[in-house]
Amino acid sequence: MQAELIDIRNHLIQHAPFDDMPEELVNQLTESIEISYVRAGTQITETGQISTRMYYVRSGAVEIFRRSGELYNRIGEGEIFGQFGLLMRGQVRFPARALEDSLLYSIPAETFHNLFENDENFADFVEIEDRSRLRSAVSRREKSNALMTSRVSRLISRKTVSAPTTVRLQEAARIMTDQGVSALLLMDEECGDKCESDRLTGIITDKDLRTRAVTEALPSETPISEIMTEGLITIRASSYVFEAMLTMLHNNVHHLPVIDGEEVRGVIALADIVRYESQSSLYLVSNIFHQQHVKGLKKISNDVRDSFVRMVNEDANSHMIGSAMAGIGRSFTQRLLELGEEKLGPPPVPYCFMALGSMARDEQLVVTDQDNAMILDDSFVPEEHDAYFLELAKFVSDGLAECGYTYCTGDIMATNPKWRQPLKVWRSYFTDWIENPKAEALLNSNIFFDLDGIYGRTEFAEELKSLVADKASKSQLFLTLMARNALNRTPPLGFFRTFVLEEDGKHQKTFNLKRRGTAPLSDLIRIHALACASQAQNSFERLKSISKTKLIMDDDLSNLRDALEFISIVRIRHQALTLEAGGEPDNNVRPEDLSPFERSHLKDAFQVVSNAQKFLRFRYNSQATRHV
Amino acid sequence: MSDIPSVPDDIKSLPWPEQFQTLAKHAKAPVLKAFYEAGCVAPDTPICEVPMVALDFETTGLESEAHSIVSIGLVPFTLDAISLSQAKHWIVRPKLPLHQMSVTFHGITHADIEKAPDLSQILEEVFASLNGRIPVVHFRHIERPFLDVALQYRLNEGIRFPLVDTMAIEAHLHPDRQPSFFKRMIGEKPVSIRLSDSRTRYGLPHYAAHNALIDAIATAELLQAQIQHHFSLQTPIGDLWL
Numbered sequence: 001m002q003a004e005l006i007d008i009r010n011h012l013i014q015h016a017p018f019d020d021m022p023e024e025l026v027n028q029l030t031e032s033i034e035i036s037y038v039r040a041g042t043q044i045t046e047t048g049q050i051s052t053r054m055y056y057v058r059s060g061a062v063e064i065f066r067r068s069g070e071l072y073n074r075i076g077e078g079e080i081f082g083q084f085g086l087l088m089r090g091q092v093r094f095p096a097r098a099l100e101d102s103l104l105y106s107i108p109a110e111t112f113h114n115l116f117e118n119d120e121n122f123a124d125f126v127e128i129e130d131r132s133r134l135r136s137a138v139s140r141r142e143k144s145n146a147l148m149t150s151r152v153s154r155l156i157s158r159k160t161v162s163a164p165t166t167v168r169l170q171e172a173a174r175i176m177t178d179q180g181v182s183a184l185l186l187m188d189e190e191c192g193d194k195c196e197s198d199r200l201t202g203i204i205t206d207k208d209l210r211t212r213a214v215t216e217a218l219p220s221e222t223p224i225s226e227i228m229t230e231g232l233i234t235i236r237a238s239s240y241v242f243e244a245m246l247t248m249l250h251n252n253v254h255h256l257p258v259i260d261g262e263e264v265r266g267v268i269a270l271a272d273i274v275r276y277e278s279q280s281s282l283y284l285v286s287n288i289f290h291q292q293h294v295k296g297l298k299k300i301s302n303d304v305r306d307s308f309v310r311m312v313n314e315d316a317n318s319h320m321i322g323s324a325m326a327g328i329g330r331s332f333t334q335r336l337l338e339l340g341e342e343k344l345g346p347p348p349v350p351y352c353f354m355a356l357g358s359m360a361r362d363e364q365l366v367v368t369d370q371d372n373a374m375i376l377d378d379s380f381v382p383e384e385h386d387a388y389f390l391e392l393a394k395f396v397s398d399g400l401a402e403c404g405y406t407y408c409t410g411d412i413m414a415t416n417p418k419w420r421q422p423l424k425v426w427r428s429y430f431t432d433w434i435e436n437p438k439a440e441a442l443l444n445s446n447i448f449f450d451l452d453g454i455y456g457r458t459e460f461a462e463e464l465k466s467l468v469a470d471k472a473s474k475s476q477l478f479l480t481l482m483a484r485n486a487l488n489r490t491p492p493l494g495f496f497r498t499f500v501l502e503e504d505g506k507h508q509k510t511f512n513l514k515r516r517g518t519a520p521l522s523d524l525i526r527i528h529a530l531a532c533a534s535q536a537q538n539s540f541e542r543l544k545s546i547s548k549t550k551l552i553m554d555d556d557l558s559n560l561r562d563a564l565e566f567i568s569i570v571r572i573r574h575q576a577l578t579l580e581a582g583g584e585p586d587n588n589v590r591p592e593d594l595s596p597f598e599r600s601h602l603k604d605a606f607q608v609v610s611n612a613q614k615f616l617r618f619r620y621n622s623q624a625t626r627h628v
Numbered sequence: 629m630s631d632i633p634s635v636p637d638d639i640k641s642l643p644w645p646e647q648f649q650t651l652a653k654h655a656k657a658p659v660l661k662a663f664y665e666a667g668c669v670a671p672d673t674p675i676c677e678v679p680m681v682a683l684d685f686e687t688t689g690l691e692s693e694a695h696s697i698v699s700i701g702l703v704p705f706t707l708d709a710i711s712l713s714q715a716k717h718w719i720v721r722p723k724l725p726l727h728q729m730s731v732t733f734h735g736i737t738h739a740d741i742e743k744a745p746d747l748s749q750i751l752e753e754v755f756a757s758l759n760g761r762i763p764v765v766h767f768r769h770i771e772r773p774f775l776d777v778a779l780q781y782r783l784n785e786g787i788r789f790p791l792v793d794t795m796a797i798e799a800h801l802h803p804d805r806q807p808s809f810f811k812r813m814i815g816e817k818p819v820s821i822r823l824s825d826s827r828t829r830y831g832l833p834h835y836a837a838h839n840a841l842i843d844a845i846a847t848a849e850l851l852q853a854q855i856q857h858h859f860s861l862q863t864p865i866g867d868l869w870l
Contacts, residue, residue, distance in 0.1 A: 004701060004717045004841035011833075034709035035845065037832070037852035059833040101831045103849060106709070 001027035008033065008105075011058060014596045015078035017125035025119055032111040036104050044096040044104070051085025051092050053106040054126075060102025064094045074099065078596055083126040086112050152244050152258055153237040155273070156266040164189040165201050165228070169213055170220035172204055182206045183255040183267045186228050195262035202228030203267070205255055234259045235268070242320050245273050249285060249327030250362070252334070288331040294339065294399045297332060301403035304328055305579055308366050312576035318568035319540050322363040329359050330454050332403050333372070333396060337455045340395040347392070348385045349377040352453045352460035356412060360452035361522065362538045363568075366575055367585050370397065370405040371412045371447055373419035375460040380422040389420055412447060423460050427467060434471045437478040443485050449526060450537050465535045473533040482530070483620035486523035487613055491606035492516040499591050499603075510588035513574065517567040521609055524616050525560065528552060539564055556612070563608035570598055635788060644668045644790045644869070657783040659755045666759035668790065671866025675855060676707045678865045680792070681761040682848035683771050684840040686736070688722050692773035696722030697747060699736060701840030702757050705764075705848045707855055716757055717841040719744040723781075736839075748782045766823045766847045768793040768870060790869035794850045797868070798826045801858060826850060830857065 001009065009030045012018040018026055035058070038044060044055065047067050055062070057079055064073040064081055072094055075081050084093045086109055115122045162185040163175055176184050186202040188194075204224060212218070212227045233251050235244050237260040244256055254270040270286075284300065284307050291297045307328070311321050337353055356371040358364045374389060393414035401407055414420050421429075433445050449468065453461025472478055492500040492511035501509040525539045525546075534545035540561060547557050574593070575585035591599060639650050645668045652664035669678050681704045689695030703715040719736055721744045747754075765771045768791060776786045798821035799805070805819040820826070823846055824834065830853035835842050855863065 002715055002717050002841060004837070004839045005712060005715065007835045007837045007842050008712070008845075010836075031713050033712045035705075035712070035849060036709050037830070037849055037856060039856045060831060101853070103832055 001031045005030050011078070012056070012105075016597050016600060017119075017122045019597060020121045021115075021119055025115060025122075029107065029111055029115060032108055033105045034108070036106060038098045038102050038104060040098050040100050040102075042098045044098060045082060045085075045092045047092055047095045049092045051082065051088075051090060052109050054080055054082045054086055054109075054112050055096070056080050056105040056107065058103040058105050060098065060100040060104075062102060062104075063097050063099045065097070066094065079600065080126070082106075083112070087116075087126065150241045151237070152235055152239045152241060152268060153260070153265065155241065155244075155268045156237075156258055158266065160185060160264050160266045162187050162200075162264070163224070165223075165225045167224050168220065169209075169218060169222040169224055169227070172224045173209055173213075176204075176206070176209075181267070182269055182271075185257055185264065185267060186224060196264050197234075197259045197262050200232060200234075200257060200259075200264050201225075202230045203232055203255060203257065204228045207254070232257055236260070237265050241273060242316070244268060246320065246323045246327075246362075248273070249324055250330075252285065252289070252327075252331065254286070284328055285331045288328070288335050291335060292339075294336070294402055297335060297399065298402045301332070304404065305366055308572075309576045309579050312572055318565050318572055319362075319538075321572055322358075322361075322365065322568070323538075325366065325368075326355075326359045326362045326364040329364050329368070329405060330355060332400060332405070334455050336396045336399040337392070339399075340392045343395065344388060344391055347456075348388055349379050350457045351376045351389065352457040353396070353414065353455040354461050355452045355454045357447045357450050359454075360450040360537050363518075363522070365572060366579070367587070368405060369408045370400045371408050371410075372396075372414050373412070373448075373451075374414040374421075375426050375453075375457075375464070376420070376422045377457070377460075378422045378424050386417075386420070390415065390417075393420060410444070410447075423463065426460075426464055430464060430467055431471065434468070434475050434478045437475065437481045439481045439484055442478075442481050446482075446485065446523070449530065450522075452537055465537075468530070469533045469535045472530040479527060479531055480620045482527050483524075483616050486520065486527055487617060489515055489520045489523075490613065491520065491609040493603065493606040493610060499599075501591070504586075504588040508588070508590055510590050512587050513567060513571040513589055514587035517606065517609065518564065518571060520613065521560070521564050521567065524609075524612055525564070527616065527620075552615075556615070559608045560612055563605040563612075566601055566605045567609075570594070570602060635786070640788070643671060645670055647788070651788065655785060657779075657785055659751050660779070660783065660785055660787060663755055663759050663787070663789075669762065669865060671869075672864045673866075674862045675859070675865050675868065676861035678706070679761045680705055680764050680848070680851075681757055682710070682844040682851070683758075683763045683765050683791075684844040684847060685771050685774055686840050687770060687774055690770070692770075692777040695774075697774050697778060698722055698741065699840040700754060701842070701844040702754070703841070703844050703848055704757055704761055705852075707852055707861060710845060710848045710852075712845075714757065715841055715845065716753070717839065718750050718754070720747045720750065721745065746782075747778055751782075762865060762869060763789065763791040764847055764851050765791055765793055766826075766843070766850065767795045792851065792865075792868050793870055794826070794847055794854060795821050795823070796870060797851075797854050797858075801854075823847065823850065827853075830854070 009026055012030065013021070013026055018029070044062065057075055057077055059077055062075045062081060063071060064075060066072045081094070081096055082092070085091060116126065161175065161179045161181045163172060165186045165188055172184055176182070183203055183205045185200060186204065187196070187199045188201045189199070191199065202225065204227065208227060208229065213222070218227070233247060233253055234257045235247055237258050247256060248254065248270060256268050258265040258268055284303055287300055288297065291300065304325070308321065308325060311324060333353065333355065341347065352375040354373045354375055356373060358368060359371070374393060376385070376389065397407065397413050397415050407413065412419060430448070433442065433448070451461055451464060453459070494500045499511055501511055504510045522539045525542050528546050528551055529536060529542035532546055532549045532551055534542055536542045536545050543557050543561050546552055547554060570589070571587060574589050578585040594602065635651070639647060642650060648664045648668040652661055655661040655664055681702050684701045685697050686699040687695050687697050697720055699717065699719045701717045703710055703712070705711065719740050721741055763771065772789070772791060780786045802819045802821065805821065823843065827846060827850055828834070830850065832849055832853060835846055855861065
């Protein structure tokens with residue numbers, strides 16, 4: 001290639017699939033280009049013509065049509081068309097017409113086939129289109145993170161060490177020391193006809209021995225069943241390591257028994273995972289529980305952002321990051337509640353502290369405010385008990401604010417008496433929202449449909465979840481109004497696949513990845529999940545439960561999942577980059593701050609959101625309440 | 629250079645195809661003979677059928693008698709396609725001592741120039757791309773006079789050929805480039821017919837680099853755009869060449 005053609009080469013290598021192409025191939029490609037200027041309206045290729053070239057849009061815009069004449073796609077700067085005809089070594093499949101005056105680089109069939117043979121990336125790229133392209137972008141990212149590619153079974157290095165639940169404390173300690181394990185599984189030996197996984201009853205760990213047995217000076221003859229942990233949280237051997245990490249984070253446990261069908265395969269410990277993720281956010285979580293004062297919590301809250309940036313740099317996916325951040329936020333809340341109870345004494349009646357919104361969905365990031373509420377036992381008497389709960393709610397809310405979780409501007413916090421109510425009141429709230437729905441009121445109560453009990457009597461929250469699942473799926477009007485609200489926020493994609501920009505607070509032309517991307521997506525996923533009576537809260541989990549019904553086609557579900565993952569990860573990366581540059585992270589992105597790869601896939605992802613909104617509108621025959 | 633025989637006026641007034649035939653007989657240098665023998669298309673040939681070559685020189689200054697060629701970029705093309713596989717670029721050693729050059733060249737270092745060949749060493753290669761094609765330039769007062777002088781100097785013979793000037797086309801399209809006094813008062817700017825400004829009017833992209841080859845490509849693209857916007861594919865080449 002002539003060195004003087006570098007300008008042309010440099011344009012190519014800013015765009016997929018040429019961005020990863022070996023230099024030699026790009027040079028050959030550049031040399032083979034023929035440039036043509038076409039005026040708007042010019043027919044570039046026609047159906048039935050023999051395909052001889054692939055085209056690259058250097059400037060301008062091109063429309064691609066189906067044979068039926070229906071518009072199939074619009075293609076802008078840095079994008080390619082005409083590859084399908086070449087792949088089939090045949091006729092033009094999708095005729096193309098210039099939408100604007102355009103400068104096209106055309107690539108002869110010979111060069112195309114040479115690239116196809118010699119560059120796997122290129123071959124992948126041209127073989128798949130649009131949304132499937134988005135999918136491979138997402139999976140390519142994920143492949144680079146060991147946590148997401150390794151299975152839990154790989155972490156098991158030894159045979160299961162177990163003992164009958166009937167052993168005594170001293171015997172258990174001896175087995176653990178002899179075998180050199182930090183956790184011992186306890187099996188119920190009385191029902192020998194059951195399979196191994198069903199006989200697994202409890203676990204005892206080093207820490208349990210220290211905190212429960214030694215500090216309380218229990219006699220060595222104490223039956224182990226008196227101090228073991230029951231109601232075990234387990235993980236399947238085929239799960240990915242990151243799922244194990246999420247499970248530990250979510251439940252704040254450091255050991256997970258591994259189950260393989262009917263067999264117990266062993267135990268994995270926090271330390272096993274930390275080997276995979278050296279500076280785990282799990283450390284931060286355990287550190288939170290060691291703090292004795294709000295001051296200490298505030299101090300370590302500075303590490304949250306570091307932990308976030310680290311996960312981003314280690315190519316974690318958005319589900320991992322969202323769950324890890326939610327896990328950390330949940331731990332701060334839980335520790336504050338423990339500290340609050342130490343200070344104020346035990347609660348006068350049982351209660352459940354409930355997280356709402358992104359924390360409940362396990363989709364929290366670094367810029368977040370606190371959304372929470374309290375469900376009190378029905379024996380609650382305001383005059384006698386409310387002073388205590390108000391005090392506790394204030395303690396937690398102020399503590400969270402100290403730790404960087406700003407007060408909720410909509411006052412959706414347990415400090416608000418309206419959101420500090422007995423279970424029966426909460427039941428009537430939800431029943432009213434669902435059975436007598438009003439669009440405006442639902443706009444404000446939307447956040448309550450992502451809920452999770454995080455402390456105390458979490459079964460109260462579970463009860464509300466099943467009430468919602470049960471009633472929501474039966475109220476067509478509720479779903480219709482929710483759908484209408486979900487259509488208020490549209491993706492920032494103009495008619496001609498250009499980004500629609502808004503002026504942000506700093507007077508820059510940006511688009512908001514949350515308001516115009518992840519929020520409308522999680523809104524519409526929530527509605528489908530509610531319609532299928534799913535109790536899942538996380539958007540990815542909701543998609544899984546939707547897929548068990550036939551409400552949405554599998555392909556569309558995968559598209560939604562990929563779009564959510566991609567928009568989320570771009571948003572996350574944007575925040576991480578801002579943090580690394582010492583700035584204050586937000587959700588407003590300027591298109592020029594994105595790589596051409598991100599820009600192109602974001603357009604694909606926004607297109608998915610837009611199509612999904614169309615489907616929602618069609619399904620519930622609803623128009624947006626108001627466009628914002 | 630008074631010993632260089634000048635071309636008689638009666639030959640100069642011949643139409644280009646006939647003029648090429650006559651000059652072919654008179655030319656002594658083999659490269660020039662071959663150039664003229666390759667011929668020139670008839671003036672009534674539709675532009676869409678004319679093989680062309682976009683040509684750009686970088687020079688040490690604007691006067692052909694006083695300054696020298698530093699680099700040559702060219703790309704053969706038609707209205708359909710500009711073929712980068714045939715794009716060529718050479719750096720040549722100017723006749724002037726290097727220290728006298730006040731001009732800065734984009735991307736060309738003194739070291740490049742010192743090891744560059746003299747134009748005479750690459751003439752055959754250059755003409756291989758020119759023969760049988762109508763040159764297209766942006767601003768006709770550089771490439772043709774500089775090549776003419778350079779050949780007189782080296783071959784003792786000058787060169788004559790028709791060319792298409794994309795700048796002249798822009799000048800023709802914007803006869804009132806300078807706004808009136810009143811329009812200037814209200815802020816109207818003169819229309820620029822420089823290469824990059826002209827390209828912008830057709831939505832052609834901006835090229836960051838400047839070298840003879842990219843400018844030649846830019847010129848070829850501009851002509852494609854000009855013809856499609858303001859002329860027709862059937863426009864006779866004789867209406868456009870100068």
